Amino acid sequence: MAAREDMNRHGIGMTSQRTRERLLERLFEEGIRNLHVLETMRRTPRHLFVDEALSHRAYEDTALPIGHNQTLSQPYIVARMTELLLGGGPLDKVLEVGTGSGYQTAVLAQVVERVFTVERIYPLQERAKETLKAIDVRNVVFRHSDGNWGWPQYGPYDAILVTAAPAEVPVELLNQLADGGRMVIPVGQHEQFLTLVIREGDAFIRQQVEPVNFVPLLAGAIRS
Ligand code: SAH
Numbered sequence: 001m002a003a004r005e006d007m008n009r010h011g012i013g014m015t016s017q018r019t020r021e022r023l024l025e026r027l028f029e030e031g032i033r034n035l036h037v038l039e040t041m042r043r044t045p046r047h048l049f050v051d052e053a054l055s056h057r058a059y060e061d062t063a064l065p066i067g068h069n070q071t072l073s074q075p076y077i078v079a080r081m082t083e084l085l086l087g088g089g090p091l092d093k094v095l096e097v098g099t100g101s102g103y104q105t106a107v108l109a110q111v112v113e114r115v116f117t118v119e120r121i122y123p124l125q126e127r128a129k130e131t132l133k134a135i136d137v138r139n140v141v142f143r144h145s146d147g148n149w150g151w152p153q154y155g156p157y158d159a160i161l162v163t164a165a166p167a168e169v170p171v172e173l174l175n176q177l178a179d180g181g182r183m184v185i186p187v188g189q190h191e192q193f194l195t196l197v198i199r200e201g202d203a204f205i206r207q208q209v210e211p212v213n214f215v216p217l218l219a220g221a222i223r224s
Contacts, residue, residue, distance in 0.1 A: 016047070019059040026061055027079050034083040040110045041079055046072075048131055049101040066101045068121050070215055073163060077194075077212065078104050081161055084184045084196050084209065086111060091158045095176065097147030098163035098217070102128030106137050108161065115140045116154050118147040120221040145221045150176040157181060164217040165192045174204055186214040 024042050032038060047058035049072055054064055063071045073081075081104070085091065091112040099105055099119035105128065109115045119125040122144050129142055143151055147162070148170045155176035162173070162185040169185060174197070177183055183197040193208040 016056075016059060023059045023061060023075060027076060030061075030076050032076070032079045032083060034079075034086060036111055037079050037082050037086070037107070040082075040107055041075065044103070044106050044110070045135060046075070046103055048135065049103040049106075049128075066124065068124060070100055070121070070124065072101045072103050073214075078107055080209075081163075081184045081194070082107055082111060084194075085159045085161055085182055087196075088180070088182055088198075093154065093157045093159075095151055095155070095157040095160045095173075096163070097150070097160070097173070099125055099128045099142065100163060102131050104161070104163055105140055106132055106135065109137045109140050112159070113139065116143070116151050116157070117141070118143045118145055118151055120144070120146055120218065122221070122223050146219060148172065148217065148219060152176060159183065160185070162186070162217065163214065165189075165212075165214040166217040169195070169197060170217075174199070177204075186212045189216075 024038060047055040050058055050064050061075050063074045066072050094112045094115050096105055096115055096117040099117045105115055105117050117140060125142055125144050132140055150172045156178035157176055158178050158181050160173055160177055160183040165186040167189045177199045179199055179201060181199050185195050186192045187195045192212050194210050194212045196207045196209055198205045
């Protein structure tokens with residue numbers, strides 16, 4: 001009874017609990033093997049990051065609109081990017097560019113020490129802040145600005161995750177990556193590839209992981 005009340009309080013009934021389990025099975029079938037990531041996605045309430053009218057679709061493995069012409073990434077992509085970022089071991093400071101709904105931020109914040117997240121659209125950032133507070137994720141700091149410039153004040157970062165696609169990896173982000181650090185970023189205009197960049201001193205080793213389809217990384221911050 002207590003568990004059921006708890007689930008209702010979070011606006012989710014038994015049916016969606018089953019849908020959530022199915023999503024986890026699907027992520028595993030698609031090749032996600034990091035148990036920490038899978039477990040985190042199991043307990044992160046994705047339905048709270050979309051409009052109520054869309055919440056019944058929150059545990060499908062699809063991208064969903066979040067307003068302002070932006071989308072919340074498909075769960076598989078969130079899992080894959082987080083897994084790639086963690087590939088080198090535990091992470092302390094992580095920079096995220098493109099907070100959006102805050103769902104990827106929430107997953108990330110539960111598997112690393114601290115997240116510094118940057119978003120250019122102010123209302124999206126405000127909403128993400130509220131949602132993260134509601135689910136008690138506290139190790140995140142937010143900045144409203146153009147993420148092409150990173151967040152130099154707290155760098156260098158052990159890892160950088162970018163959730164919008166530039167034509168080329170922004171130089172400032174490379175500069176703010178610590179030695180040995182990892183960046184996961186979709187790169188390309190017409191054809192995009194999820195790319196893993198590992199810094200070794202002054203060298204940046206790149207690996208194209210798989211084709212993806214992200215919204216573009218745009219320039220400048222906007223208020224509304
Ligand atoms: N990770 C998000 C989805 C992001 S969609 C989620 O889980 O919901 C991409 C996001 O990147 C959008 O919110 C968009 O406004 C933001 N974005 C695009 N260009 C940006 C830039 N230059 N700086 C910061 N954020 C940017």
